[in-house]
Amino acid sequence: MLDQGLKSQLKTYLENLRHPVELVASLDAQPKSAEMRELLEDIVSVSDKVSLRLDGDAARKPSFAITTPGVAPRISFAGLPMGHEFTSLVLALLQVGGHPPRVAPEVIAQIKALEGDFSFETYFSLTCQNCPDVVQALNLMSVLNPNIRHVAIDGALFQGEVEARKVMAVPTVLLNGETFDQGRMSVEQILARLDTGAVAREAEKIAAKPVFDVLVVGGGPAGAAAAVYAARKGIATGLAAERFGGQVLDTMAIENFISVPHTEGPKLVSGLEAHVRDYDVDVMNLQKAVGLKQAGGLTEIALESGATLKAKTIILAPGARWRQMGAPGEDQYRNKGVAYCPHCDGPLYKGKRVAVIGGGNSGVEAAIDLAGIVAHVTLIEFDSQLRADAVLQRKLGSLKNVTVITSALTTEVLGDGEKVVGLTWQDRTDQSLHGLELEGIFVQIGLVPNTEWLKGALALTPRGEIEVDAHGATSLTGVFAAGDATTTPFKQIIIAAGDGAKAALSAFDHLIRLAPEEAEAQAA
Structure with missing residues (x-):
């Protein structure tokens, strides 16, 4: 099942296991069961800390659980987690085996504090680049909280089940047998759904933040580049994004980002976020902007949570989304065909x-x-x-x-x-x-810009694009814009990133040219 190169990589990863891991397989006579057994035996062969049992009695076959000896399994895969999901398999092995997850301590604490009984099922496809985020998030939660269980199901393998449950898009997540959500979700987004007080607590923290020199709104290539370029100037930089990565997260193959012959959207976004976090940038993810106004020499961004952020300069990079047909029935049957x-x-x-x-x-x-x-x-x-x-x-x-x-x-x-x-x-x-x-x-x-919330606040084209000049400046002093939501032609990742860098340099130039008394008034 696994070639020698992949086995060598897996062996290296599994050296990080801190305690034994047990694989419990539920198999039958179909060919996919034989493939699964071969995969599991390959895993066992590269680590003496991993053992295999073939006496599983799960209803879905082929499937296997990942647990520690003597502990009831909380993580299962129904189907072969190859393709995009192989990383999910490796992470599940490591985390069950005691390797610490790369998650903020406050997120870990929030997961552990969840009360109730949560049985999650996620339908995925091996070609889906959005599915691993959901599978990995729910697996992590299952490792950290004994009240949470998760099974990841290959929808293509369990076609009858998919049809019976009317699953027509992936990832589709069910909680305790009822539809929970569809589409890409991070662990923070899932927690926000389960922990109803999380939004209010986060809004309170955001509202207390001081005035930023530069506040970037949007976390795609334009927003990420703007944040990096601004932070490199040594000025107070914040980034608020509804979903870090934006449209790029939903992009499969990227072959025109110069110096990177081939990559995929989620991988590129991971690199963008890591680069941003290398600098002193206050990243506020899962924050949807709903309004913009200027008062007292500052620009204010209102968030859906009720909090407000203030900054001396703003860089708008809200990006775009898939354009809808606008035909009757489209909304009614979204994710239902x-x-x-x-x-x-x-x-x-x-x-x-x-x-x-x-x-x-x-x-x-x-x-x-x-x-x-x-x-x-x-x-x-x-x-x-x-x-x-x-x-x-x-x-x-x-x-x-x-x-x-x-x-x-x-x-x-x-x-x-x-x-x-x-x-x-x-x-x-x-x-x-x-x-x-x-x-x-x-x-x-095609695409439509995410600018409905800016109507009446600054100049937009009839198509909803933010009007910008050669420096990325908008019709409002101190407000700049970059990326697919602007009038810049050719909606490309590399152009958006360049636009973001240009907007940040323009914002910095604006700041250093403020009269001393004006700068003092903004800081007050």
Whole structure:
């Protein structure tokens, strides 16, 4: 199962085990059980602190639990945790084996203090780059608190269970048998859901913070670069983000970030966050900005929690999100057949019929990717022709299970109350209406800036983009902006990072040019 190189790496990792770990397998006669047994035997072969039992009686087969001898298991994997989930397996082994997690002490204390009985189930796919964060967070919580249990389930392997429970997007998390949430979540986000007083306590701490020289709003590439460049100037720097990493967390392959031939979104975000935390930056994650105003020479950012942050200069980097079709039924069936990440959710539609909305590079890449999994893909493009690169169009044209419809407007998402069953579209050449029976719709029609909360506060374009000049300055003195939410052309990671650095340098230049009496008034 594991090649020699991977075994050598695993052996090195498992040298950090502080006490014995026991693997308890529940297997049957199917081929996947044989593969799982081979994987578990490979793990045992590289560490004398790991043992294997084959007498597990879990209902899901193949599956295995990770525990310590004599202790009831609290962490299980139903399916083979390879691909993106191999790291989750390694971390679970280490943490069960006593290796300390890299989590803030206050987070550990909060997990241990949770009261109640929590039985979590997470449905993942091996191609999902969002799933490991959730799996690893819940595994960690299970290690730290004996009242918490977690099983991670490969949805593609347990297809019947997925259909019975109507799981149509990953990661999907159930708590005590009921749907808890869907999508990427950090341990802090999960704790905020479980510990209802956490938000109020954090808001109280934030409200007491002093005035920042520079406050960055947003934690994507633009925000991270701005924070690093500002902190390097030795000025008081804060960063407030609804989700550190932003849209990049949902990006699969990144091959155009110069000097990095290939990486994936979560890996790049991990590097961005580590770089920011290398400096004296006050990082406030899970903080959604909802308002901006200027008073007394300072700019104030209101947060959804009720707290307010004040700064002498602001750098706005709120980023963008997937654009929705706006068709009736889209919101109702989001994560019930309407999806936005083919890499994450594609495996759940194996053997089914799906549509991809959008004929740009993202749409055509999604159709190509899905064609290898699903029974049939219908690509629907509003324009009279596809807009993707020629090489992608040639590849798409070679696929036998793909149909392309151009000059088409999706008019409605159809469902049976629980899941998508089809859509209707209008031919823009003759206005005729048509229907498609299908089980999934993947929307790939571009981005929309996260700037609704800034309307009326500063100048925005009709598209909602923040108007900036060559220095990243907005229509408000002392307020700068960077990244995908601005009028800067070409929404690329490397351009956003450069914009963030430029905005930070512009903010610093603004600060040093303040008249002494004005600077004193701001500090007062």
